[in-house]
Amino acid sequence: MKNAMPDAENRLAAFKMFESTVEGALKYREKMLKGYEVFAKLNLDEINSTPKDAVLQIDKMTLFHYKPFVKNPTSPPVLIVYALMNKQYIMDIQQDKSFIKKLLELGLDVYIIDWGYATAEDRYITTEDYIEDYLGAAVDYIIETRAVPQITVAGKCQGGTFAAIYTVLHQEKIKNLVTIAAPFDFDINDGLLFRWSKFMNIDLLVKAYGNLPGELLNNVFIMLSPYNLAVGKYINVVNSFDDPQALGEFLRMEKWIFDSPDQAGENYRTWMKDLWQENKLIKGKFCLGDKKIDLKKITVPLLNVHGSKDNLIPESSSIPFNNLVSSKDKENWSFPVGHAGIVASTLSQKEIAPKIAAWVKDHSK
Amino acid sequence: MPNASYQKYFDAQKAMFEEWRNFMKANFFKDDREAEAAFFNPEEYFAKFKDAPQDFWKKAEDSYKAYQAIYELWKKLSEDKKIPDNKDMLEIYDEWARQFFSLLKDSVTPAMPGYMKDFAAKFVGEMESGNAMLSDYLKNWSASAETLNNAFRDSVSKGPKGYIDFLNIWQENYEKTFGKLLNSPTYGKEMEFWRLLKASLDRFIKYDIAARKFSSRLGEIMQDATKQTLEDYVDMHAKGTQPKTFEEFYKYWARMVSDSYQKVLSSDDISTLAGNMVDAMSQFKIEFDKLCEMYLSVLPIPKNSDMDALYKTVYELKKELRALKQEVRANEKRNA
Numbered sequence: 001m002k003n004a005m006p007d008a009e010n011r012l013a014a015f016k017m018f019e020s021t022v023e024g025a026l027k028y029r030e031k032m033l034k035g036y037e038v039f040a041k042l043n044l045d046e047i048n049s050t051p052k053d054a055v056l057q058i059d060k061m062t063l064f065h066y067k068p069f070v071k072n073p074t075s076p077p078v079l080i081v082y083a084l085m086n087k088q089y090i091m092d093i094q095q096d097k098s099f100i101k102k103l104l105e106l107g108l109d110v111y112i113i114d115w116g117y118a119t120a121e122d123r124y125i126t127t128e129d130y131i132e133d134y135l136g137a138a139v140d141y142i143i144e145t146r147a148v149p150q151i152t153v154a155g156k157c158q159g160g161t162f163a164a165i166y167t168v169l170h171q172e173k174i175k176n177l178v179t180i181a182a183p184f185d186f187d188i189n190d191g192l193l194f195r196w197s198k199f200m201n202i203d204l205l206v207k208a209y210g211n212l213p214g215e216l217l218n219n220v221f222i223m224l225s226p227y228n229l230a231v232g233k234y235i236n237v238v239n240s241f242d243d244p245q246a247l248g249e250f251l252r253m254e255k256w257i258f259d260s261p262d263q264a265g266e267n268y269r270t271w272m273k274d275l276w277q278e279n280k281l282i283k284g285k286f287c288l289g290d291k292k293i294d295l296k297k298i299t300v301p302l303l304n305v306h307g308s309k310d311n312l313i314p315e316s317s318s319i320p321f322n323n324l325v326s327s328k329d330k331e332n333w334s335f336p337v338g339h340a341g342i343v344a345s346t347l348s349q350k351e352i353a354p355k356i357a358a359w360v361k362d363h364s365k
Numbered sequence: 366m367p368n369a370s371y372q373k374y375f376d377a378q379k380a381m382f383e384e385w386r387n388f389m390k391a392n393f394f395k396d397d398r399e400a401e402a403a404f405f406n407p408e409e410y411f412a413k414f415k416d417a418p419q420d421f422w423k424k425a426e427d428s429y430k431a432y433q434a435i436y437e438l439w440k441k442l443s444e445d446k447k448i449p450d451n452k453d454m455l456e457i458y459d460e461w462a463r464q465f466f467s468l469l470k471d472s473v474t475p476a477m478p479g480y481m482k483d484f485a486a487k488f489v490g491e492m493e494s495g496n497a498m499l500s501d502y503l504k505n506w507s508a509s510a511e512t513l514n515n516a517f518r519d520s521v522s523k524g525p526k527g528y529i530d531f532l533n534i535w536q537e538n539y540e541k542t543f544g545k546l547l548n549s550p551t552y553g554k555e556m557e558f559w560r561l562l563k564a565s566l567d568r569f570i571k572y573d574i575a576a577r578k579f580s581s582r583l584g585e586i587m588q589d590a591t592k593q594t595l596e597d598y599v600d601m602h603a604k605g606t607q608p609k610t611f612e613e614f615y616k617y618w619a620r621m622v623s624d625s626y627q628k629v630l631s632s633d634d635i636s637t638l639a640g641n642m643v644d645a646m647s648q649f650k651i652e653f654d655k656l657c658e659m660y661l662s663v664l665p666i667p668k669n670s671d672m673d674a675l676y677k678t679v680y681e682l683k684k685e686l687r688a689l690k691q692e693v694r695a696n697e698k699r700n701a
Binding site (some may be wrong): 024058059120121122123124125129133137140192195196198199200201204205207208209210223224225226227228232 | 583587610611612619622623626627630631636637639640643644646647648650651654669672673676677679680681683684687691694
């Protein structure tokens with residue numbers, strides 16, 4: 001075996017590598033040690049801290065109204081409907097990245113649904129209950145108390161799908177529909193969740209668990225990128241151990257990621273079987289209780305926003321929605337962000353929230 | 366003499382359970398105490414599969430070990446100034462492979478979901494103990510000893526892929542032998558208890574096998590990616606474009622691992638393994654929950670099945686109440 005480099009050069013290269021390695025190891029250790037100090041001083045209270053009032057409570061669902069930031073906010077109000085799988089406070093994860101705060105600063109009047117945490121007694125709650133009874137009650141409450149004929153509904157992820165189904169049934173109450181990273185076409189090839197869902201026996205899971213445990217769903221999400229999500233990110237975060245800002249951001253996200261409510265069994269059954277496995281919604285075969293859901297009935301202005309880096313709900317699942325509705329005023333917006341980043345990132349602060357707010361204001365006249 | 370026949374049949378059933386207990390002791394449990402616990406107090410034994418997830422610090426510490434292990438690998442490559450050839454690469458790879466299972470045990474396993482940790486630990490333990498464990502496995506199945514022996518030997522040399530082949534044969538044998546016994550009819554005053562106990566053990570074994578197959582496949586991906594990284598390193602070193610610092614090397618390796626996962630996770634093969642594991646887990650939980658209820662039936666406490674009936678009633682009442690409230694509101698609005 002011959003040497004690749006002359007001896008002197010070899011020795012110098014070896015020394016430099018040794019130096020960089022020792023230096024790297026020392027820095028790593030130092031960061032780990034500093035981390036304990038930074039951890040002790042960290043305050044995560046910023047999560048979900050934009051001022052708001054609980055205005056309606058039905059069973060475990062709470063409707064919150066954010067205190068407007070401007071004297072005369074845009075009317076009609078906007079109701080944000082989040083998914084059941086994670087908590088809605090990702091949209092208010094910290095003050096300098098709060099999607100909600102940005103909408104308020106830009107003059108919107110914002111309500112949000114917190115679905116709460118399903119417990120064993122909720123296992124029989126159906127998709128129809130969530131959409132007609134809980135979401136429906138929230139919409140009615142806003143319309144009645146604010147004395148407006150219609151409101152804008154903005155749904156994130158599963159909340160977007162719910163908002164669309166609600167709009168089909170109660171279009172007279174909806175001024176505009178905004179969907180953010182929402183799945184509509186479930187028969188796609190570029191999303192692991194979509195692929196895996198076809199191999200799951202949903203009835204058996206519901207029979208075994210009643211409600212689907214949030215921890216089980218977290219494990220599924222980790223499996224989307226096992227090394228990065230179970231090991232890699234905990235190695236990389238050490239680089240931020242001496243940076244309270246970066247570490248704070250990491251820990252807030254970490255708290256949100258693992259704060260996954262259990263899923264009410266009956267709703268989960270319908271959601272997974274009818275939509276994820278059989279793709280009934282875009283085939284026009286989905287029924288909410290005994291009501292057939294025909295997306296073509298939607299005629300209200302539609303803004304469909306999605307992320308090109310979204311690996312949970314790839315935009316190929318969101319984009320087709322616009323072709324299925326009859327709305328004349330409809331737009332598809334794509335941003336280079338992921339599923340959380342679409343509502344909790346620098347780009348969402350600088351570009352996505354301002355553009356959505358402008359669209360809503362423009363369509364509220 | 367009907368009583369004598371009954372006694373013989375009863376003794377036969379007892380003998381079968383004794384044999385089964387020995388089999389479980391030999392293959393699934395660390396010692397007599399653990400086997401006894403699983404057999405007579407399954408709720409205690411299975412409780413450990415419900416561990417809470419590791420806290421953040423534990424994950425960070427364990428991740429650091431993984432980082433160190435891959436660093437050692439890189440150090441070997443970078444300290445050797447000659448251009449590595451394929452022989453060097455294989456030697457280094459072998460050394461890494463020897464460390465692989467301790468790496469899995471120390472760093473990857475703690476980051477796994479609680480209920481999978483023990484399965485993963487057992488998988489690693491078995492691979493490490495090799496032939497010693499093999500003889501234990503085979504003493505119960507002398508009829509298929511040779512096939513299993515070959516398969517297990519292959520699994521040691523072929524790594525996780527060979528281990529999956531071995532598990533397939535093991536499962537086939539199990540289903541033809543003990544699986545049948547565990548699903549055979551029971552009788553007597555406590556027949557339902559024995560049926561549930563046997564069914565729970567059967568579903569647990571099936572879940573165990575499914576989880577091992579799935580985690581082995583994940584291990585295989587990591588091994589392949591590491592092997593590929595080393596091959597790439599040989600090529601890059603020849604061109605002088607190899608990662609110059611450990612950080613660069615780690616990033617390259619981590620990207621290779623992630624890319625490999627992305628490629629493989631979308632395959633039908635791993636989707637099927639994942640689906641089978643989830644199904645097996647559900648089947649086990651269903652049977653084991655029934656068994657737990659039977660254990661608890663002597664206590665004056667409501668059980669899940671009692672509560673489910675109550676939940677259904679509560680759900681229906683709540684729904685009715687919501688509808689009535691809505692009707693009242695509509696009436697008030699009309700009359701206003």
